[in-house]
Amino acid sequence: MVIPSFWGRESEVGWKEGDAIYDHPTPLDGEDTLIRAIQSIERLEDKDFQLVIIVVATAEDIESEVEKKVAHIIKSANPGVEILLFGQSHLTQIHELLRRDSEGKNTEEYINLLQLRGYSNVRNLCMFIPHILGSDVAVLIDDDEVFEDQKFISKARGFIGREIGGIIINAVAGYYLQPDRDYHVKKPYRPWMKYWDQYERMNEAFDMVIGTEPRLKATPFVFGGNMVIHRNLFTVVPFDPNVRRGEDIDFLINARMLGFHFFLDNQLSIKHLPPPKTHPTWMQLREDIYRFIYGRAKIETQKAVEGMTKINPEDFDPYPGCFLKADLEEKIEQACKLLSEEYLAQGDRKGSEEALNNIALARTDALPKFDPFQRLCKLQKQWQELMRFTDQEDIRSRIRGIICNGVQ
Numbered sequence: 001m002v003i004p005s006f007w008g009r010e011s012e013v014g015w016k017e018g019d020a021i022y023d024h025p026t027p028l029d030g031e032d033t034l035i036r037a038i039q040s041i042e043r044l045e046d047k048d049f050q051l052v053i054i055v056v057a058t059a060e061d062i063e064s065e066v067e068k069k070v071a072h073i074i075k076s077a078n079p080g081v082e083i084l085l086f087g088q089s090h091l092t093q094i095h096e097l098l099r100r101d102s103e104g105k106n107t108e109e110y111i112n113l114l115q116l117r118g119y120s121n122v123r124n125l126c127m128f129i130p131h132i133l134g135s136d137v138a139v140l141i142d143d144d145e146v147f148e149d150q151k152f153i154s155k156a157r158g159f160i161g162r163e164i165g166g167i168i169i170n171a172v173a174g175y176y177l178q179p180d181r182d183y184h185v186k187k188p189y190r191p192w193m194k195y196w197d198q199y200e201r202m203n204e205a206f207d208m209v210i211g212t213e214p215r216l217k218a219t220p221f222v223f224g225g226n227m228v229i230h231r232n233l234f235t236v237v238p239f240d241p242n243v244r245r246g247e248d249i250d251f252l253i254n255a256r257m258l259g260f261h262f263f264l265d266n267q268l269s270i271k272h273l274p275p276p277k278t279h280p281t282w283m284q285l286r287e288d289i290y291r292f293i294y295g296r297a298k299i300e301t302q303k304a305v306e307g308m309t310k311i312n313p314e315d316f317d318p319y320p321g322c323f324l325k326a327d328l329e330e331k332i333e334q335a336c337k338l339l340s341e342e343y344l345a346q347g348d349r350k351g352s353e354e355a356l357n358n359i360a361l362a363r364t365d366a367l368p369k370f371d372p373f374q375r376l377c378k379l380q381k382q383w384q385e386l387m388r389f390t391d392q393e394d395i396r397s398r399i400r401g402i403i404c405n406g407v408q
Helices: 034-043 060-076 088-101 107-113 119-132 152-159 198-209 247-257 281-300 328-345 349-363 372-389 393-404
Strands: 002-008 051-057 083-086 137-141 171-177 216-218 226-230 263-272
Touching (some): 034 060, 051 060, 083 393, 226 263, 281 328, 281 372, 328 349
Parallel strands (some): 051 083, 171 263
Antiparallel strands (some): 171 226
16 A cells, blocks of 8 residues: 655745645645544554555655654554655665666666656656565555545455456556545536536546446546556556646556556545645646646547557546547636636736636647657556566565665
8 A cells, every 4th residue: 555645845935936736735844644544544454465655745855854754653653554654765765776777778767757756756656666565456545535444455455456247457446535425526616617617527427437336337537546556557557747637537548548447446435635725726727727638639649559549538428538628728718717707806816817827828838749649658668668677586676675664
């Protein structure tokens, strides 16, 4: 089980230009959610697994402080499982080992694949570490969640790696329960959401997949904080570092292109208790605009490649498919104009300007300057090469030694 934990500067400093953007990093002096997540593991009946906490700092100059803080948190918890801490200090050692021992073979490519900045890079480490530890299955959880179902692990093990209906189940998605124990996303309605109907479409998809039988079914969406991935998949399919957010659904798209299916288990739930998001609405919307434009471009630039499956936006209806089609620009323009008007009515001129700026960015900066499908093909080959290279026992055992030095 791997839990990434995101940390930012102290509250009075906040976010600085150049810092990584995450939804809700815990301030160094703030109340962390990690201890709550770790302590909830005590409820689980099956504790036959290793737990890895990946420490992610928003800025390089606070990495050491953040590692010490998380080490202290881990020591204060006693969930009944072995806990390993993995931070930048461990990653730096792995980079040095690769430079020394990869004999110049794709060294910098390997190092570029193993980074601690950006959601996709962090998720790739959530798969790389289980690979090095020799695990067949990786369970990806987030630190703003708590386990309530005592049988979570037995359910997570239930289908993964099995053949059902002639298909090997290599990826299982769970889902989130909101604080009120309902799976629907509840957000106050604003007029601009008439065009940016993300939450409405998400709930429609949740009802279709989570709210119906059978228990296990193919899914057009996944949650990065409740995901069970078999070695067959995590040694083949990487998360795409070119995606700024929404890396979980992008990973599902990558997996589908590479012939893997995700199945949602409508009994595999975890309670999601996120702190409030600190970034303004126009910025959150901007991140979504970038992710959907990139995802659509990846689908549109597909070519016939041996061993890969051609997919269509309709394969992901109602969500995220509705944001991967030709009318995306219209949705962006209409929603941002209404959001801009809302900001103006509140007397927030900067918010109004930034909302309108999203329209211009959607036509310019958000458009990938390269072929996303071709880049995925190259990334996938590099990832598979990295997996093979680090599968050599001498390399693997030395990297394992670095990771296991993070035991708390």
